Amino acid sequence: MLEAYGTAIATLFQPINLLILFAAVIVGLIVGVIPAIGGLATLPLILPFIFRMPAEIALILIVGFHAVIFTSSGMTSILLNIPGTAPSAATMVDGFPMTQRGEGGRAIGAAVTSSMAGGVLPVFLALAMVPLVLPLIIALGQPEMAIMILLGISFLAALTGGSITKGLMAGMLGLLLSFIGYHAITGVHRFDFGTIFLYDGIELVPLVLGLFGLSELFYLIMKGETAIAQKAITKLSGVMEGAKDVWRHRWLWFRSTIIGYVIGIIPGIGAEVANWVCYGQAKQTSKHPEKFGHGAVEGVIAPEAADNAKEAGAMLTTMALGIPGSSVMALFLAAFLMVGVTPGPAMMVEHLPLALTLLLGIALANIIGGVICLFAAPQLARVASVHFDFLFPVILIVALIGVYVATLSPMNFITVLAFGILGLAMKVYGYSRPALILGFVLGGLLERYSLLSIKIYGPLFFLRPIPLTMLIVMALLLSYPYLKRGISNLRGRLSGT
């Protein structure tokens, strides 16, 4: 094993490989910053070029490229309230209010550090995890997945904002919206009005861009603001304050990294879920949940840690088992096969030095990408004080181009506008937009896994041992604040008597 590590380090640090990795990191960072465009839209453009490359160079290229997309995508969410990639939308909820307070640099510092460390730690967990991954995935059948998604939906309670009723209404609207389109189990067309545009349902990217990005700009202009923040802290020390925040909230970071990593390992949950679930648990376990949504740095740290960790988890499942857990990982699988490397259990034996080179490449790419972002952050934070007359048209055009590139449908401009108006109304009248997103992201998954469970195991599928245990744990988690209050009341009474 030590010999394999030595070979991997020697391979990675060959000048040509380092150069390729560095170039891939730069391109990955740029792709991450451009709104709405992620690896899924850009990796297919790289694939044709890797045919004739040696396997290690080709794979270092795509691994380095993909590893940092989520590191930089959080910056667009924080500064402009527009997600660089769909999963990084959760970062906007607290990142953008920090920018409005002039603390964009600090938010970026926290996001980048959390994301970078969240991408590095799983690399070192990877080899220890290999023997555990398959039993874990096998244990999680359709009923277990249904209950896990239900657990995710229970975080709606934490995302409701001021009013629980309004928050739940927003969550239910998200669930309803997720049911639009061709039903993958029954074959029924639902609410698509016979159009092919709604055949696959509403796309997440334009929904998020409208609901958060556009509506926020409308709101600021309505309020007569001339810039996102009147004064922005643009010193490196401000950025480093964010990095220190990660250390201050290191247990939250660690918890979110592990949750993101496990969600990433399990195929079929989806990249968006990890960030929102981590955001929800951060708020639920915080001593000051009321600060969330108004610029709490924990609300930036949690989703950003999950962001890169889930990709590392998905990469492990793809490499070690040959099971791609997401569309992006399917592209990775294709890339491996194209250069003559077959991912799967044999890869961790026959191509162990290559596997280790790639894992270490992910760690190194994260470090390089993170450092670049940290040093670029003070300059980028200046965007918050640019006058809206200049900023608004640029954001609008770049965002709409991003939507078009990601979806190839001009109809989605209407989606952005419609959800922009809905988002504005929700903001003005105090309905939680994160709750809507969580309902939307998890609704389709809950329906799918529940129906599959019923068809395979019958209506009492939740009485199987693992789902039942998970339900009991979920009930305990949800009632924990009440139990804690009850116990302390009881203690108080006992000590009083």
Next chain:
Amino acid sequence: MIKKFGIAAGVVLLAVIIAATGCPPQAEPAPADFYKGKTIDFVVAQSPGSAIDLISRVVASHLGSGTGASVIVANREGAGGLEGMNYVYKAGPDGLTMGTVASSKFVGNRVLNDPAAVYEIEKFSYIISIDRQSYYFFVSPEGPYQSVVDLQAGKDLKLGGGSPSGSVCLGGLTVIKLLGLEAEVITGFGSESDRALAVERGEVIGYCLNMPNARASVEAGMVKPMFVLATERDPLTPDVPAITELVELDVEDLALARLWETALAGSTLCIASPGIAEDRLAFLRDIAEKLTQDEGFRAEINTVSGYEVQSYVTGEELAAAMLDTVANLDDFQAIFIELIEKYRA
């Protein structure tokens, strides 16, 4: 002065009229000249990274070199590929919009009369078909069902399916009919790995799929092929029997099995929008045919496919085969609709 100007103007007008009526109309440029410097909109009706997507990108790149045009590849996989198929169908007949589709989905949409499929198979311009991937029935290597006899003895069997109208579901329904199983197809599994994991967990006993898409699961030891859904063995896997070797089929069932080795077999069809000029279609077909004899091209196709692709069908042959399929569409439509009602859970 005015008179002179009037005469001059009259002469010019006369010259223009003579030029307009007397000269022959400007000839259309030869296809080789037409494509040079133009942009071809190349639509892949499958998701990025899929087997067809990788083949398509090789084809698009060589098509660009052959025509002298810039080829822009875009994935329009929405609605199970229908978005891309409809897009190419509705594009103008200038020969600048083309793309690739999975034959099973392309034909399957028409077999099931999907209202969202606005195209008519026979009207497309066919350029080439690459590969002919047989559909296999995959089971767990260590599960209780290792033979057709095991399957036929089983009760309440569950087979994995993808989309309710997709080829994985239709393949499963076909297997149930041909083997006379007491089974149903459970649709809704999102991807190949979802199905393979469901087999590993024992949630379903198996599923139908072509080998390139199941390759990773086979190599990971999660599933193995039991038989080929065809009347002959696949050269790719000479050890795996054809279904006709394992059961005796009547005339109707035999025709159904044959459908899976022709129209519903997993081929990558390269098509262009309907009605393009014959000389342009001939030009594109000629380039495609030359490509199939080019060793470099074949090597790249083999690399992305992961095996040696044997079958290349020319545009003319493909168009004739599609006409044949359309002629028998009604019969198969009735069979599949009945199977869906009976065996789709």
